[in-house]
Amino acid sequence: MIIRQEKKESLISQYRKLNPEEQKYIRGICWKVVISFVVALAVAIWLDFFSGETRFLIFLSVFVGSLIGLSKGDSEEESDEEAREKYLARLRARKSKKAAEDEDEDDDLEDEDDDLEERLPTGWNWRDELVMTGQRFEGREAFLRTHQKEINGANEIDLIREPDNRYDKNAVACSWKGTKIGYIPSGSAQFLAPALDNGMQITARCNVWTSPDNEVLRVYLWFTEKSAKDKVMLEEVRRQIMEYSD
Structure with missing residues (x-):
């Protein structure tokens, strides 16, 4: 009799199939456990004048208390x-x-x-992220699927203004290592482009996500400022996009 063993996916493979929101949730849990452990261990070491059993109970109490405290906000997530x-x-x-x-x-x-x-589409997902557009043209989706792991590993991208774009004077292209992978949605580009033209310096990153059946591909984008001045400008852009996305 032949016994077939099904090949089980590794935890890392399963994690990569999750969407960005689920990945973010799992990362949050891991960080809470690590932080709680470090805090509890530090307290137990500091209270070295107690007996070993007492210190263990203190460690356990601090660990559980820290974990509960850090997780308190999870129930409020929307x-x-x-x-x-x-x-x-x-x-x-x-x-x-x-x-x-x-x-x-x-x-x-x-x-x-x-x-x-x-109104134009903004790609805003109400979580400080934009969903990139334009990846279905010029073979970009095939490139994203082929290089998904590489892009998610080195996920910083360049934002390139295209003021002479014949379709949209506010066009902002997204490029990964010199290869154009898509565009900022036009509804968001109308606010982002003027800020970039006025000198706003931001770091753009992306996450290429595919559904478990590999039918759907999305690219999530998020931005971080490089200075206090850039932070003010970026917050104003976010505010404009949110109000426009009503």
């Missing part, structure tokens, strides 16, 4: 959809209050609805 709904609810409440103070607010809201229909 999904992308919940965050979006809460943000929209605040906007609706603000509009309702304004409508009560102004008789003509109904006409203004109708104008805003017309504007919403014409």
